[in-house]
Structures are given as C-alpha cells and as structure tokens.
Amino acid sequence: xxxxxxxLDKVSASYGSIQALKSVSITVNQGEIVTLIGANGAGxxxxxxTIFGQPRASSGRILLAGQDISQIPIHQxxxxxxxxxxxxxxxxxRMTVEENLLMGTIAIGDAYLKQDKDKxxxxxxxxKERRKQSAGTLSGGEQQMLAIGRALMSxxxxxxxxxxxxxxxxxxxKQIFAILKEIAKEGxxxxxxxxxxxxxxxxxxxxxxxxxxxxxxxxxGQELLANKQVQHAYLGG
Amino acid sequence: MDWMIILQQLVNGLxxxxxxxxxxxxxxxxxxxxxxxxxxxxxxxxxxxxxxxICIAVFMSWWGWTFVPLILVLTLIVVILxxxxxxxxxxxxxxxxxxxxxxxxxxxxxxxMSLVLQNYVQISQSARTQGVPSLISGHPLRIGSEQNFVQxxxxxxxxxxxxxxxxxxxxxxxxxxALGRACRATQxxxxxxxxxxxxxxxxxxxxxxxxxxxxxxAGVLVTLNYGTFDFFIGFVTGIKAFTAAVLGGIGSLPGAMxxxxxxxxxxxxxxxxxxxxxxxxxxxxxxxxxLIFRPSGLLGKPEVEKV
Ligand SMILES: Nc1ncnc2c1ncn2[C@@H]1O[C@H](COP(=O)(O)OP(=O)(O)OP(=O)(O)O)[C@@H](O)[C@H]1O
Ligand SMILES: [Mg+2]
Numbered sequence: 294x295x296x297x298x299x300x301l302d303k304v305s306a307s308y309g310s311i312q313a314l315k316s317v318s319i320t321v322n323q324g325e326i327v328t329l330i331g332a333n334g335a336g337x338x339x340x341x342x343t344i345f346g347q348p349r350a351s352s353g354r355i356l357l358a359g360q361d362i363s364q365i366p367i368h369q370x371x372x373x374x375x376x377x378x379x380x381x382x383x384x385x386x387r388m389t390v391e392e393n394l395l396m397g398t399i400a401i402g403d404a405y406l407k408q409d410k411d412k413x414x415x416x417x418x419x420x421k422e423r424r425k426q427s428a429g430t431l432s433g434g435e436q437q438m439l440a441i442g443r444a445l446m447s448x449x450x451x452x453x454x455x456x457x458x459x460x461x462x463x464x465x466x467k468q469i470f471a472i473l474k475e476i477a478k479e480g481x482x483x484x485x486x487x488x489x490x491x492x493x494x495x496x497x498x499x500x501x502x503x504x505x506x507x508x509x510x511x512x513x514g515q516e517l518l519a520n521k522q523v524q525h526a527y528l529g530g
Numbered sequence: 531m532d533w534m535i536i537l538q539q540l541v542n543g544l545x546x547x548x549x550x551x552x553x554x555x556x557x558x559x560x561x562x563x564x565x566x567x568x569x570x571x572x573x574x575x576x577x578x579x580x581x582x583x584i585c586i587a588v589f590m591s592w593w594g595w596t597f598v599p600l601i602l603v604l605t606l607i608v609v610i611l612x613x614x615x616x617x618x619x620x621x622x623x624x625x626x627x628x629x630x631x632x633x634x635x636x637x638x639x640x641x642x643m644s645l646v647l648q649n650y651v652q653i654s655q656s657a658r659t660q661g662v663p664s665l666i667s668g669h670p671l672r673i674g675s676e677q678n679f680v681q682x683x684x685x686x687x688x689x690x691x692x693x694x695x696x697x698x699x700x701x702x703x704x705x706x707x708a709l710g711r712a713c714r715a716t717q718x719x720x721x722x723x724x725x726x727x728x729x730x731x732x733x734x735x736x737x738x739x740x741x742x743x744x745x746x747x748a749g750v751l752v753t754l755n756y757g758t759f760d761f762f763i764g765f766v767t768g769i770k771a772f773t774a775a776v777l778g779g780i781g782s783l784p785g786a787m788x789x790x791x792x793x794x795x796x797x798x799x800x801x802x803x804x805x806x807x808x809x810x811x812x813x814x815x816x817x818x819x820x821l822i823f824r825p826s827g828l829l830g831k832p833e834v835e836k837v
Contacts, residue, residue, distance in 0.1 A: 345725050347721055368724045368727050369727070370725075371725060371726055383719050383722040385715055385719065386718065387718060388711070388714060388715070388718075392711060395711065396723075396726050399726050399727040400726065400727040447727075
C-alpha cells in the first residue's frame, strides 16, 4: 500500500479552553480530491489551520508523505509542498495583484515565476486585467481567485482550500469548481472545505463530515450524496 | 515680514525635520509590524550618540587618525552596526517573550526597557553632559547681503543629504525588494505570511534593526552637529519623533518622513517667529490637533479595512 500524502492521526486542537478538534483522523491520497463538509463552527477551518500549526495540534500526528509536520516551524511547512487558500482569503490588500502572486512563490523561489503567473492568468483572466491594481480594491470574487492563484504559485503537492465558493455568484462558483477539476487533472491533490456540499461532493473522490470537532461520517462523494443524514443536514433535502 | 528669516527657518526646519523623520521610521515600522509603540526607541537613539562619541575618541585619540571623511564614514558604519545590535537585543529580550500576551504587557516592558537603557548609560558613562570635538566647521555658506543673509552650515547640508539618502534607500528596500515585500506581508497579515513561508520572527527582528539603524544615522548626525548630549536626550527627541510618526500616519513609512519634515518646519517657524521656549508645547499641540481631526494621520490608513 502506498503512503497517503496527508494523514491526520487522532489530531486534537483547541483555542484556550475551547476544544475545536477532537481526535480527528483523515487521510488524503496522492491525486485525490477530498472534501470536508460540516456546519458552521464544526471545526473545518481550524482543521486546515492546524495543518499549518496555527493552532498547533495538542495531540496526535500530522503526516505529510510520512513525515510528522506537527512540530516543525510554521514557516517551513509551505516548502514541503503544502499551500492553503485560507478562510477569509487573507490576500495582502495593500499589495498589487502581481505582488500577491509573487508572495506565493516564497516556498520555492522565483524560478518558475513568469511561467506560473501566466498559468494563473490563463485560469483567471480577470486577474490579468487587474495585475497592477491593489488587491484590496478587487471584488470579493476576484479576491477569491487571487487567493487560489497565490496558493498555486508554490506548485503545491497538496492544495488546501477553505470555502472557495463563499460569497460568490453561482456562475463564478461553477467556474471555480471547473478550475479545481482542471488543476486536479494536472496531478495536484486537493483537500477542499466547503459549505456548498452539493458541488463539493459531486467534485470530490471522497468526503468527510465534521460535526462539533469530530468526524461523523466518511465515504466516497457519491455515497455521502446518497446518505440520508447528509441530505437532511447539509443538502437541504 | 522678512523673507530671509523665513528662509533661514526653513533651512533649519528641513534639517531638524530630516532628523525627526529618521527617528520616526523606527516608531512607525515597529508599530506597523507588531502594533506596539516602542518606547525604548528614543533611548536607542540616545545610545547611538554615546557610540558616536566613543568611535570618535577611539579613532582620533587612541589611533591618532586625522583624515575627517574616513573618521565620519567609519563612525557612521560602526555606530549603525552597534546600535542595530542594541535594537535587536531589546526586541529579543523585552518584546519577543511577550508576543501573544495582552497588548499592555509589551508596552510596559518597553517603558521598562527605556529606563534600563537610560540607567545603564548613566551608570557606565556618568550623568554628566558629554561632548565630541567638532569635526566639520568650515565657513558656513551665506546667501544674501552683509546684514541680511541665510546661513547654511556644511553640517546642515550633510544632515539633509545623508538623511534623504538613507530614506531613499529604505524606501527602495521596502517597496522593491523581497525583504521589503516580506516586511509588508508580515505587517499586513502575520499568520498568512508565515503560511506562505516567511519566518515572521526574523522579519520582526529585521524591522527592529532597520529602526535602530535609522535612529543611529540620526544620532551620528545630531551628535556631530550639536556636539553635546546626555543620557536623557532620548526622551524629548523620542517623543518628537513619535509625534512626527503619528502626524504622518503611524505605520506608514512615507508618513514618517513627511511627518518629520512637517514637524521640523513647523517647529522652526514657530521658534523663529513666535517663541523658542514654547516650541515643544507647540509641537505637542500639533499632535493633539492631528489626533482630534485626523487620528489616522496624514498618510495613515483608516482603521477600518475591507476584509
Ligand atoms: N481564533 C479563535 N479563538 C477562539 N475560538 C475560535 C477561534 N477560531 C475558531 N474558534 C472556535 O472554534 C470552533 C471551530 O471554528 P472553525 O472556524 O474551525 O469552524 P468552521 O467549521 O470553519 O465554521 P464555518 O463554516 O462557519 O467557517 C468554533 O466554535 C469557533 O468559535
Ligand atoms: Mg470556516
């Protein structure tokens, strides 16, 4: 059996006295799209941030291709091939679009800068039009594109996305999911947090359902789509 | 009104303002990156005055050097290096251990650090006013007639040139280099910066070093210009430079430079035309007015930001 690309092994994490993750175990294999769904406050964003050590896991192991990354310095994590488009986008508002993309290359250096920038611009032509514009003046959707584009700039082995569809018009959501599919086809592995469970489960190979900081269910995308509990709680069925 | 007097005050104000601007850089960059007022910054500046005197004494009295340009350049370099070291140590010792604690804790630590530096210098160097020999004392440039003229000293010219050169270099670093981008990224979102691979602790250290180095440039220039100093000079000069930083918009680098110039000019014009004794009061009145009518300063960003 090949080693999973990412494996969370009984990971717990808390903010002060609030325990946000309770012994969560998740695996993401090379080349997969895996999604994580769950209600507000379930701990989805915390899980993605814990992979980046903020907050640190209070117990359990986080293995990236077998290497435990749960204790290494935070700024060294991206150079292991991990990138995140986090909750709230967190683009640098007072930098230009191009500077934001450049920030995405810190983990790997700027050897592929031009090539990768052109690629991101091909995926998101709107960013190209606005490349000299200060990122804070972009629309919400454009900022989301920039956050994804910036994450792609480090050529990650594993891309973590936190609700890329949040606040976007249905047409743009469709576009973004189509782009994710395209990125995955080129060999990237994607771990996707979504409220938009229908879209996410349709796209994903496998999914997990998180509730109150615990994994409640897991299965293939289609299994979860067909699951009564999931339909009732997350698909409005 | 006499134009020559106005012009003279503008010259003096430009010189003073360049100095305030240089020191304000340290307040504004540190505030920008960790959101705290480094109250020990004025004392870092004070330390650089002592280091200047020590350098000159070593070069001239011990080693018997006489070539002034060499003495100046080496003094500047050595003082920048050692003052930076002080800035770095202050951050490591007094602020880094408190990172992530309540906002008030590092502030109190900063005031403590300020007292420590003052007392350390007072004990090791005595409380007496100290001096350095004047190295640059050529005839000042005079423009105008015999009775009515504007006087510009070589030292004033040197101050303005060195200060503006330093600011130009600094602006370039912040705007156009990878280090500058890392500083700006850390300033805007420290968590995201570290996710992208920036060692934010290191960047914060570098910002303290840049601030201390700028203050060191100011310290060398002022010490050469006035010749005397004591362990307490960091206080008033520090508060003035802090005023300049707030005036320009704390957190903004061009703001610090602009605020410094405006404060220097305003103070000089006030001393020239109104009253010299109240020039400090005037400077702080200006601060109060800015805080009332434009709390984010001239070039500062408003508090609310689109998320
Ligand atoms: N910085 C923080 N400090 C304290 N508590 C936090 C912090 N961030 C999150 N929490 C708490 O941790 C729990 C999980 O939050 P998290 O953001 O991971 O939820 P989520 O599943 O991403 O929700 P949403 O779908 O609304 O984004 C919540 O109860 C939240 O209040
Ligand atoms: Mg969330």
